[in-house]
Amino acid sequence: xxxxxxxxxxxxxxxxxxxxxxxxxxxxxxxxxxxxxxxxxxxxxxxxxxxxxxxxxxxxxxxxxxxxxxxxxxxxxxxxxxxxxxxxxxxxxxxxxxxxxxxxxxxxxxxxxxxxxxxxxxxxxxxxxxxxxxxxxxxxxxxxxxxxxxxxxxxxxxxxxxxxxxxxxxxxxxxxxxxxxxxxxxxxxxxxxxxxxxxxxxxxxxxxxxxxxxxxxxxxxxxxxxxxxxxxxxxxxxxxxxxxxxxxxxxxxxxxxxxxxxxxxxxxxxxxxxxxxxxxxxxxxxxxxxxxxxxxxxxxxxxxxxxxxxxxxxxxxx
Amino acid sequence: xxxxxxxxxxxxxxxxxxxxxxxxxxxxxxxxxxxxxxxxxxxxxxxxxxxxxxxxxxxxxxxxxxxxxxxxxxxxxxxxxxxxxxxxxxxxxxxxxxxxxxxxxxxxxxxxxxxxxxxxxxxxxxxxxxxxxxxxxxxxxxxxxxxxxxxxxxxxxxxxxxxxxxxxxxxxxxxxxxxxxxxxxxxxxxxxxxxxxxxxxxxxxxxxxxxxxxxxxxxxxxxxxxxxxxxxxxxxxxxxxxxxxxxxxxxxxxxxxxxxxxxxxxxxxxxxxxxxxxxxxxxxxxxxxxxxxxxxxxxxxxxxxxxxxxxxxxxxxx
Numbered sequence: 001x002x003x004x005x006x007x008x009x010x011x012x013x014x015x016x017x018x019x020x021x022x023x024x025x026x027x028x029x030x031x032x033x034x035x036x037x038x039x040x041x042x043x044x045x046x047x048x049x050x051x052x053x054x055x056x057x058x059x060x061x062x063x064x065x066x067x068x069x070x071x072x073x074x075x076x077x078x079x080x081x082x083x084x085x086x087x088x089x090x091x092x093x094x095x096x097x098x099x100x101x102x103x104x105x106x107x108x109x110x111x112x113x114x115x116x117x118x119x120x121x122x123x124x125x126x127x128x129x130x131x132x133x134x135x136x137x138x139x140x141x142x143x144x145x146x147x148x149x150x151x152x153x154x155x156x157x158x159x160x161x162x163x164x165x166x167x168x169x170x171x172x173x174x175x176x177x178x179x180x181x182x183x184x185x186x187x188x189x190x191x192x193x194x195x196x197x198x199x200x201x202x203x204x205x206x207x208x209x210x211x212x213x214x215x216x217x218x219x220x221x222x223x224x225x226x227x228x229x230x231x232x233x234x235x236x237x238x239x240x241x242x243x244x245x246x247x248x249x250x251x252x253x254x255x256x257x258x259x260x261x262x263x264x265x266x267x268x269x270x271x272x273x274x275x276x277x278x279x280x281x282x283x284x285x286x287x288x289x290x291x292x293x294x295x296x297x298x299x300x301x302x303x304x305x306x307x308x309x310x311x312x313x314x315x316x317x318x
Numbered sequence: 319x320x321x322x323x324x325x326x327x328x329x330x331x332x333x334x335x336x337x338x339x340x341x342x343x344x345x346x347x348x349x350x351x352x353x354x355x356x357x358x359x360x361x362x363x364x365x366x367x368x369x370x371x372x373x374x375x376x377x378x379x380x381x382x383x384x385x386x387x388x389x390x391x392x393x394x395x396x397x398x399x400x401x402x403x404x405x406x407x408x409x410x411x412x413x414x415x416x417x418x419x420x421x422x423x424x425x426x427x428x429x430x431x432x433x434x435x436x437x438x439x440x441x442x443x444x445x446x447x448x449x450x451x452x453x454x455x456x457x458x459x460x461x462x463x464x465x466x467x468x469x470x471x472x473x474x475x476x477x478x479x480x481x482x483x484x485x486x487x488x489x490x491x492x493x494x495x496x497x498x499x500x501x502x503x504x505x506x507x508x509x510x511x512x513x514x515x516x517x518x519x520x521x522x523x524x525x526x527x528x529x530x531x532x533x534x535x536x537x538x539x540x541x542x543x544x545x546x547x548x549x550x551x552x553x554x555x556x557x558x559x560x561x562x563x564x565x566x567x568x569x570x571x572x573x574x575x576x577x578x579x580x581x582x583x584x585x586x587x588x589x590x591x592x593x594x595x596x597x598x599x600x601x602x603x604x605x606x607x608x609x610x611x612x613x614x615x616x617x618x619x620x621x622x623x624x625x626x627x628x629x630x631x632x633x634x635x636x
Contacts, residue, residue: 150622150623151622187583189584217573217613218576221539262535265505265536266508267507296532303503305468
């Protein structure tokens with residue numbers, strides 16, 4: 001059985017923009033986020049609390065979080081590389097914070113410049129910080145296992161190492177772990193096996209989301225495999241922009257437009273008005289001139305007689 | 319359980335070239351077919367026996383069939399629109415002939431200029447012609463249910479109409495029926511349901527192949543759904559060229575390169591040397607200058623540590 005309500009987590013304003021050298025103006029980001037939320041997207045990763053010297057594209061993350069928090073019903077997610085980032089995220093009022101931990105230690109050193117032990121120590125410090133907040137200010141805390149389907153430096157990572165890190169993230173105080181196909185190495189069988197294995201260690205309730213790339217064109221096939229394993233949150237980016245800038249050859253997120261079409265065609269519910277979502281692409285095209293946008297549904301249009309999901313049916317709270 | 323051996327039927331020389339206005343020189347077609355067969359592709363739809371006035375790109379189909387027949391182990395497939403085409407196909411020595419029947423009668427009139435009754439009469443005449451051949455010259459005969467997931471003129475086609483046509487094709491003497499997502503309307507759930515429904519009428523052994531498009535980016539997700547329903551033959555085209563020229567807005571076959579990567583990554587066997595297959599793309603690019611080629615794996619390359627399928631293991635005969 002597949003659940004009927006799927007949460008799409010739009011990661012374009014973070015994962016997309018960090019991969020692009022052009023800096024999107026803050027007002028354009030706000031317009032984009034507001035338009036996607038108006039189309040029914042209920043979770044958006046709006047930025048990353050990293051030093052502006054490293055990612056000037058995301059230097060306005062605090063302002064963007066504050067803006068996004070004014071949108072009713074929107075879960076405002078951010079990426080944080082460490083405790084300092086988590087402090088800023090909580091200060092800004094983020095609803096969800098994600099700390100990436102690359103299961104490849106070589107990739108972790110290249111990407112975050114931290115060993116596994118150092119990242120786990122940050123995770124524990126962040127969990128302590130969150131616990132010290134008043135209940136209303138405690139964000140959901142996810143430890144994201146990145147390069148989990150393989151690494152461009154190390155290749156395949158031993159499963160026992162992945163499972164140990166998943167356990168250690170939970171022991172450090174994460175609310176859940178996520179899986180991230182940073183390098184676009186995943187295939188449908190690997191997706192199912194990894195979900196099964198990691199859940200065997202952390203429990204089904206502590207693995208509910210997945211971040212897949214479309215690097216080798218398998219994005220939606222891998223999403224389907226994840227749905228068949230009862231995953232409820234799927235990361236994607238409008239126009240498919242983004243990918244991991246530190247993993248050579250890796251680019252291309254799952255395209256939100258095609259993903260929403262697939263889910264709605266399957267009779268699943270996203271809470272999203274697909275026609276309105278397709279219109280948001282214009283904001284992206286205008287704000288990022290010359291930047292390639294991906295996806296097939298925007299050009300092909302919707303099938304004749306396609307019945308979009310009824311917007312009036314309230315979604316289960318996820 | 320998913321079968322482990324998958325037959326990829328390359329349709330680029332037929333479905334791809336008929337969608338392109340440029341005429342590929344006969345020698346380039348031969349080089350392409352020979353190179354794909356050398357890479358391990360075991361079935362290729364090499365052309366279509368339609369009047370040269372309609373599709374000048376495929377006017378050399380008889381010569382191409384004769385050439386392809388000299389390649390050991392290759393199943394040489396062709397499309398035929400009617401009895402006259404089937405006569406030419408048998409004369410040329412084709413191993414497999416496919417007669418399309420659009421389940422949308424409006425599309426059938428637009429595409430083949432024939433009603434359902436007329437196409438079924440052609441199917442019966444072709445079956446009679448095949449039965450009259452000596453055993454060694456009898457091609458496998460597939461009736462392909464096209465626009466089965468919806469039509470750009472009529473929208474969704476009633477299921478009972480589809481099932482009746484499937485039954486009638488078998489009654490007319492087809493060896494099996496196929497499903498064709500001519501318009502790119504399919505989604506994974508629809509693929510599974512349609513396979514289940516049509517098999518309920520014709521039996522599992524009379525529905526073993528599917529022709530899916532990538533019009534809305536769902537090509538490989540739909541393939542995965544078909545594999546999970548124990549489909550063994552998947553149509554695709556190198557570089558994703560092709561689609562249906564008579565269905566407005568419909569374009570893009572499943573990309574052979576990405577499909578083979580997905581299958582091999584999942585541990586399934588195709589008999590294909592993926593590195594060698596990727597090299598064949600060069601022939602296509604040289605012979606069709608300016609024509610867009612699709613697919614992600616050719617640019618991204620293979621994952622570090624990717625283990626291609628061992629070429630030495632003999633495949634089950636399909």
